[in-house]
Amino acid sequence: MSLTERICKCPTQLRMRLDGPTQTSLHVAEERISKISEGEDKGSKKAAKEIVCAANQVFAVLEIVAKVYPPCEAAVAIFKVVVNLELGRRENNEQIAVICHSMTRMMYVIHHLAPVIDREGLEESMRKSFETELAAMEALIKKFGEFSSLYYKHKQITFRLIFSKNYKERLEGFSKAFRENKEKFEVLISSCTARSVEEIRGDVKTLSEDVHKVISMLGVMNKKQKGAMDYIMKHGGPERVAEDHVLLGKVAETFGETIDGPLRKAIQDDLESLLEKNRAHAERKIKEGAAMVLEAIRASKDAILTRLEAGPHELIEDPDIREIWKGVVAFGLSISPITYPTSRVIDLTVVLQRWGMNVKSRIFVDTIHDHFYKKFCTDKEDNDFWTLNILSKIVYHGNLSDAIDDDGSGFLSVREVNDFLKDRTRADLKWSVPQWLAFWAAGWIRNNVLYCHRIDRLLDDINFALASVREDNKGHLNTSNYLGILSFVRPIMTDSIGHGNEIHFPGPSHELHRLQSQFSRHEKDRIARKLSSMEWKLEEEGSLIEALRGGSDATGRRIELSIMCLLTLLLEHHRSIAVDAQTHIVDEDAFCNMRHALLTVFYAFHFRMVDLVLGWKQQRKEIDPQISCFAGGLYNGWYERIKRPNDALTQLRKLWHLESDAAEHFHSAVDQLSGQVALVQTQLDRMESLIRSRLPVDEDDHEDSMTDVEPSPTITEYFPARRARKATAGERKLDEGDPEHRAKRRRES
Known part of the structure; x- marks a missing residue:
């Protein structure tokens, strides 16, 4: 019997197992919304995050339905991407969060399809009706995703104040549309089952009222904002102020903001035009994310059976790594001590244990060498024999472990191992597994050292070029602001690299150099293409993730893996603009984009470090040793800087001019x-x-x-x-x- 047939036998039972926790999660979110509507939790970013998090439990239910009813897949994938984008933001807006919950409630009604799927002989006309409604849901969620992308793109208070009326109307429209789509689907479900619409709908009578109250808060202003709005209305309203540079500057001064060229143009546009300009960027993010979700849903069908009927090792895709997990890790087979050419003796019986879905990274990396040593001993002509010179050295094991272990926990999961191995095929380098392992053990850190030297030269070139820009450019380019941001490159990045990383390579190094060159060339081409398609604009963390996604990082969130290459490419682009400014008039937008790109990279780097530190604290680990070693100590320089009085992070925030929607309190x-x-x-x-x-x-x-x-x-x-x-x-x-x-x-x- 196929997997689909087996799951189809009991979708209702699977749904019911998850229904209780899901309903609880939704009710908790609705209690939060009710408190916000009453003014109790107003301004709480934690409350907004908790409201969005309710969708996590809904995913588990919807993915079960999507596995057995393919017409659901596209809508579920788009829904998951839009919610994940919202969850990935550092701070969530309350109004966007409650609309996310309306969307979640709309999507949760799909779980009522389970009893319908169980039935034989569903009419073709009814199937088409379901598919039409699902397509409408998908299109609506996509539009909401595009709107929220624009909302978070422009975080300045001045911008949001001028567009507050438009935002409020648009959010009310989404709330109404989600509610209407949900009701249509409920009627369809009711017509196919014995259940009434009221029974399907459940107790959500007051939700729409609370959502309306929270959206209305978008127009509620503090004293400073009210004064600014009075000034705007006194001088002809938002449209009139947006067209007048002086009036607009006065409003911005109220909040300590600066209106640069791109922001001024955005304020002067209407909302529809801004959405259209941002659509390509938002669609690209949603499309790429949806493709990954669909792939995961379809692949997980086989994974479910595999996990039920075999050991965890069967989920590992590469045969060599699967053999390691199965033979040494999963079942604890007896293995004799092995003596290696390097005179290192390891008694593998010490590490025998019944590992499940997680293993200790240090022991696993040790075992990788043992496996390939035995394999290569039987084939002396193997071209990868040279990799043992790297895989046998403990000094490289930390680098390899960090490359696989994306959360720095010291434990590896099946997912992490599979993702790491999939990155090899995504990179399209046609390397063997031992070559991929050897590169991440020794080659990646050496590439970073080379990038570091390149970045140092680029920094000097840019400073030299901007010291003698054309006279016509001095008035509007604000080079001092850019140079202030540029000065953070060394303390954030290059101060942590190059010290102690020039480790002697044991044996012929030409093979490793070949891998380094191939990877560097491929990585630069891939990221440069992405940046070029985005016009070298990195206005938010989502843009950065999009630029880095693929190659060695499927998610784009492990910024440490590609940041040195990314910075090199950005600074090469910035140098060309700086050199051009010596002889030609350069548009102000170019320098604004340069500033925003660097700030986006710095903040993403900082918050990735914060996430790692929080994980280590929860494990009761000492932070200093972890920071100094993880990813070759890449985070160490910045970590040390922000511990000092008048820390560098505060200075960086000032250069960004109040980056969040609560920035007036900063x-x-x-x-x-x-x-x-x-x-x-x-x-x-x-x-x-x-x-x-x-x-x-x-x-x-x-x-x-x-x-x-x-x-x-x-x-x-x-x-x-x-x-x-x-x-x-x-x-x-x-x-x-x-x-x-x-x-x-x-x-x-």
């Missing part, structure tokens, strides 16, 4: 934080001075004395109790000779 928050930091610093200074006064000092060598003093193990050594500080000379003498006496006196104090 400066006051920074001022408040600065005050707290100043207070803490004062207290630390007092503590330090107190500590210094209590530490023994060599009067003959006062300047060097602090370096020779060992810190005391307890705080009482620095801050003894009041009575202890007034100890007599006799007591102090007893303290020095008898530690127990000293401890007793302190307890009494």
